[in-house]
Amino acid sequence: MSRKITIDTLFTFTGMILFQIVNFFVAVFISRFSGVDSLGAYQFFIVTTTFFGFFAKMGIDEKLTYNLPYLGGVKNKKSKILIFKSFSKVLWMSLFSAFGTILFYKIMSLYSETKIDIYDSLFSLAYLPLFSLGILIGAIFRSENFIKKRVLLIYLVPTIVTGLLLFFFIYVMKLNKNTILAMRTISYALMFLLGCKWLFDSFKINLISLFKYFSLKTLIKTDSTIYKWLGVAMITFLLESGTIGLWLMRLLSDEYNVGVISILLRLTGLTYLAPTAMGIVFGPLIAKKNANNEEFTVLKTKMLLFSILLVSFVSLFVYFFSNQILELFGKAIGSYSTELIYLLFGTSAIAITQPLQSMALAINGLKKVFAISLIAGVFSLIVFLSFEVDKSVLQAVKAISASMLVYGSFRFLYLLKSIKTNNIN
Numbered sequence: 314m315s316r317k318i319t320i321d322t323l324f325t326f327t328g329m330i331l332f333q334i335v336n337f338f339v340a341v342f343i344s345r346f347s348g349v350d351s352l353g354a355y356q357f358f359i360v361t362t363t364f365f366g367f368f369a370k371m372g373i374d375e376k377l378t379y380n381l382p383y384l385g386g387v388k389n390k391k392s393k394i395l396i397f398k399s400f401s402k403v404l405w406m407s408l409f410s411a412f413g414t415i416l417f418y419k420i421m422s423l424y425s426e427t428k429i430d431i432y433d434s435l436f437s438l439a440y441l442p443l444f445s446l447g448i449l450i451g452a453i454f455r456s457e458n459f460i461k462k463r464v465l466l467i468y469l470v471p472t473i474v475t476g477l478l479l480f481f482f483i484y485v486m487k488l489n490k491n492t493i494l495a496m497r498t499i500s501y502a503l504m505f506l507l508g509c510k511w512l513f514d515s516f517k518i519n520l521i522s523l524f525k526y527f528s529l530k531t532l533i534k535t536d537s538t539i540y541k542w543l544g545v546a547m548i549t550f551l552l553e554s555g556t557i558g559l560w561l562m563r564l565l566s567d568e569y570n571v572g573v574i575s576i577l578l579r580l581t582g583l584t585y586l587a588p589t590a591m592g593i594v595f596g597p598l599i600a601k602k603n604a605n606n607e608e609f610t611v612l613k614t615k616m617l618l619f620s621i622l623l624v625s626f627v628s629l630f631v632y633f634f635s636n637q638i639l640e641l642f643g644k645a646i647g648s649y650s651t652e653l654i655y656l657l658f659g660t661s662a663i664a665i666t667q668p669l670q671s672m673a674l675a676i677n678g679l680k681k682v683f684a685i686s687l688i689a690g691v692f693s694l695i696v697f698l699s700f701e702v703d704k705s706v707l708q709a710v711k712a713i714s715a716s717m718l719v720y721g722s723f724r725f726l727y728l729l730k731s732i733k734t735n736n737i738n
Contacts, residue, residue, distance in 0.1 A: 328465070328467075328468035328469055329468055329586050329589065330586060331468065331469060331472055332468040332469070332471070332472045333582075333583065333586060335472040335473075335475060335476045336472070336475075336579070337579060338476075338479075339475060339476070339479055340352055340575070340576065340579055340642070341641050341642055342479060342483060342488070343355060343488070343493060344572065344576070344642040344643055344646070345642070345643060346483055346488045347488050347489055347490070347493070348569075348572075349568075349569050349572035349573060349576075349642070349643065349645075349646070350567065350568040350569045350572060351489065351490050351493065351568070351572075352572040352575060352576070352642075353563075353567070353568030353569055353570070353571035353572030353573075353575060354430070354433060354490050354568045354571075354572075355490065355493050355494065356559065356571060356572065356575035357429075357433075357559065357560075357563055357568070357571055358433050358434070358436065358437075358494060359497070360554060360556045360559055360560075361414055361417060361418070361434075361560075362414055362436075362437050362440055362441055362444070363444075363550065363554075363556075364547070364550065364551070364556060365410040365411070365413050365414045365417070365437070365441065366407070366410065366441055366444055366445050366448075367546050367547045367550060368406060368409070368410045368413065369403055369406045369407035369409075369410040369441055369442075369444075369445040370403055370406070370445050370448060370449065370546070371402065371403070371406055372546050373399045373402060373403055373449065373452075374448050374449050374451070374452035375452070375546060376399075377395070377396070377399060377449070377452045377453060378452045378455050380395070381395070381396075381453070396453060399449065400446065400449060403445050403446060403449055404442060404445075404446065406445075407441045407442040407444075407445040407446070408438075408441075408442065410437075410441050410445075411437040411438045411440075411441045411442070414434050414437040414441065415431065415434040415435065415437065415438075417434070418431040418433065418434035419431050419434075421560075421563065421564065424564055425563060425564050426564070426565060426566070426567075427566070427567040427568070429563070430490075433490065433491075433494060436494045436495070436497075436498055439498050439502070440494075440497065440498045440501060443498065443501040443502050443504070443505045444501050446505055446508075447466070447467070447501055447504045447505045447508055448467070450466065450505070450508035450509070450511075450512060451466050451467040451508070453512065454466065454511075466504060466507060466508050466511065467504070470500070470503060470504045470507055471500040471501060471503075471504050474499065474500040474503050474504075475496060475497065475500045478496040478499060478500065479496060482496060548686045548687065548689075548690040549670075549686060551690070552663070552689075552690060552693055552716060552717060552720045553585070553660075553663050553717070554578065554582075555574065555578045555656075555713045555717075557694070557697060557713075557716075558574060558697070558702075558709050558710075558712060558713040559571055559574055559575065559578075561702055561709065562574055562702075562704075562706075562709050565702065565703060565704055566704040570704065570706055570709075573646065573649060573706050574706060574709060574710065574713075576639070576642050576646060576649075577649060577652055577653050577656050577710060578656065578660075578713075580631055580635075580638060580639075580653060581631065581653065581656045581657050581659075581660040582660060583627050583631060584624045584627045584628055584631075584657070584660045584661050584664040585660070585663070585664045585667060586627070587619075587620075587623040587624075587627070588620045588623060588624065588664050588665065588666075588667035588668050589664075589667050589668075591616060591619065591620070591667070591668035591671075616668045616669060617665070617666075617669060619668075620664070620665045620666070620667065620668055620669070621665055624661050624664045624665050625661075628657050628661050631653070631657060632654060632657060635650040635653050635654070636650050639653065649706065651707070652706055652707055652710040655707075655710050655711055655714045656710050656713065656714050657714075658714055658717075658718060659713060659714030659715065659716070659717025659718050659721070660714075660717060661721075662717055662718045662720075662721025662722060662725070663717050663720060663721040663724070664721075665721065665725060666721060666724040666725050669724075670682065670724060681727075685723060685724065685727045686724075688723065689719065689720045689723030689724060690720065692719050692720075692723065693716040693717070693719045693720040693723075694716065696712075696715050696716050696719045697712045697713070697715065697716040700712035700715065
């Protein structure tokens with residue numbers, strides 16, 4: 314079992330690394346061939362649609378990951394009905410969320426100091442359903458410990474397609490904001506189609522049967538625990554990704570500064586990779602076991618120590634090579650090394666606790682994890698708003714990093730206590 318866990322963790326980590334490498338170079342090429350402002354518009358679309366994607370998924374992907382093992386696996390009849398109803402809910406909500414994205418763009422355009430092109434948001438009508446349903450398919454594979462297929466589906470397929478399309482648009486067509494957004498949408502369309510094929514091949518699940526359950530009644534009968542999963546996912550995303558800072562910067566400034574902050578967040582986000590890979594692999598395994606025994610107490614401690622070690626290594630790497638990495642995006646970006654170091658403190662604080670949160674969720678700690686996420690989120694928001702953020706990238710980065718530090722510290726203290734008392738429930 315330990316050998317399988319190690320292989321799955323390394324495979325997940327490798328997939329995430331390749332995903333980040335390609336996304337990194339996509340950002341570099343966008344910055345160099347189309348400008349930092351185009352990168353800012355692209356990143357604004359991605360964080361906004363991802364945020365509304367949480368409304369679309371409603372935490373159902375996380376619920377499936379941890380609940381399907383309790384029902385006896387995907388091939389169980391009750392599990393298949395749960396899957397079909399989950400897909401119906403997510404499909405309806407993704408359509409509503411797409412219109413929510415368009416409305417959000419419209420509101421932002423009314424109050425922004427510079428023009429926001431609301432036509433960008435129209436891509437969400439195709440992007441959000443494909444993205445949300447693709448993630449749901451990945452959650453099913455994760456619940457069955459089909460880690461390799463999940464990694465191929467969620468990370469490698471979009472990565473390879475995006476990379477190929479990027480070079481096509483650079484050398485055959487013009488690379489601009491619209492072609493970049495189209496490129497992202499096409500990659501998720503192929504991910505979804507491949508996921509549907511694999512679902513049928515692995516579990517004989519035919520998504521055409523979904524239309525039997527495609528009714529608004531499925532939304533009315535939504536389990537109340539879904540909202541807790543949704544709350545944990547949304548709070549975590551907002552604070553881990555620096556989305557609030559990006560939105561505020563877009564209101565107060567322009568797409569160029571949003572592009573700069575997105576570059577800094579992309580680099581410091583490397584600290585999340587290894588801890589997140591550990592959490593993805595360990596979560597479903599622990600959901601099938603008895604969490605309150607000595608073996609898992611030791612495992613929790615080891616996960617925390619490994620997280621600290623890995624995050625420290627990545628942070629030092631980014632710190633020592635910050636100037637060289639930033640200059641890949643353009644010589645002007647190389648001057649933001651101070652902002653990058655500020656941001657590293659915040660992302661590192663959150664990254665350390667990534668696998669432990671997955672473990673806490675896996676052993677039915679949803680209620681407490683939701684509570685601690687909410688409390689930490691409120692305090693983090695207060696800290697963020699206490700900064701006088703203006704058009705300065707440095708001020709925005711300080712506010713983002715400080716809010717991340719507060720959020721990470723709350724999570725760390727709670728999870729550290731759970732290790733000592735062996736009681737997350």
